[in-house]
């Protein structure tokens with residue numbers, strides 16, 4: 001018997017995670033994500049899988065970001081009939097994220113006049129197969145024994161440790177690792193007994209700054225924007241970033257650190273995701289449990305208005321300033337934020353606050369780099385608003401966090417495979433793990449299968 005791991009996506013690139021662990025009898029996929037951002041190619045998302053989905057016995061999701069789940073309904077379309085495993089919050093997030101992306105993919109396919117990657121029926125077929133497992137509860141797939149640990153990245157995110165009954169070795173897939181300490185989530189758990197790590201390396205060569213001062217900076221930006229008297233626009237990703245902002249705003253208003261001005265959460269997806277964060281509040285960090293008990297809902301406050309319908313969204317225009325609008329998409333590459341940007345970017349009293357990574361070529365990046373005009377809905381809009389950048393809110397572990405994560409298992413570890421990172425950061429991290437921890441680290445090649453001892 002031989003244990004192998006194949007890298008079918010998320011090798012040499014951040015997105016599109018898709019790994020295949022096999023003992024020759026049982027085939028387990030870990031994640032099945034969309035390739036996104038500047039790696040985006042219609043071809044690779046629409047291509048046939050390099051294995052036969054009919055031969056796969058199980059699919060394990062580490063967490064509900066689209067670059068880890070977004071291609072999974074295509075597995076169903078192509079004949080996959082195994083079990084699907086994740087944590088309970090991931091199941092709920094999966095449901096809203098896949099419904100949202102199915103709609104986007106369908107509209108995109110119509111525009112390009114090609115058949116969609118999958119249909120709603122395939123999404124439903126996938127969801128019907130989901131079996132949830134809590135952190136620290138073992139479950140078996142063939143001769144493999146699996147267990148989830150908290151990755152601290154987004155709600156429900158998991159590191160999955162898979163041991164094999166015959167080899168007695170542990171194969172650990174990290175998914176994305178969190179940037180602990182997070183304002184909302186427990187710290188990333190330590191894994192001390194990995195023989196093989198298949199780990200992320202997004203920020204393998206970078207350090208995050210400002211983590212301690214992020215809340216002060218947020219407060220200062222809000223106060224400056226209120227002084228200008230206009231609208232503060234915050235393009236934000238609907239999962240995690242939005243909930244952190246709501247939690248921070250709620251506390252700052254409560255403490256009298258910022259004036260009580262209207263805040264609009266203008267994103268149907270973010271509204272749904274926030275409900276899931278509320279439902280699973282016992283998965284949030286221990287320090288918050290007292291607040292949750294007292295307040296019930298730590299994401300809601302008197303001056304927050306959730307605008308689900310289009311009409312409610314349009315009515316924000318008539319609300320008095322100063323006001324705050326949180327809306328997707330996080331890189332201003334679509335979604336309702338564009339309507340507000342169209343309205344307020346040419347207003348010198350307004351502010352746009354960037355809270356996340358802005359990919360090269362995105363409109364958010366143009367704004368962040370000081371662009372004087374942008375095109376929205378085919379119209380040129382001059383940028384007169386103040387553009388502010390808030391750092392320190394990354395959901396990913398940085399270079400030092402990643403080295404520390406490996407240090408806990410370095411004496412037992414045989415090999416670390418550095419996936420889910422660009423070649424530069426992944427190689428940098430490989431060198432560092434070798435130099436600092438004497439660990440053998442490999443940057444895997446896409447499409448290649450490695451035999452594990």
Ligand SMILES: [Zn+2]
Pocket residue numbers: 063065153176
């Ligand atoms: Zn992620």
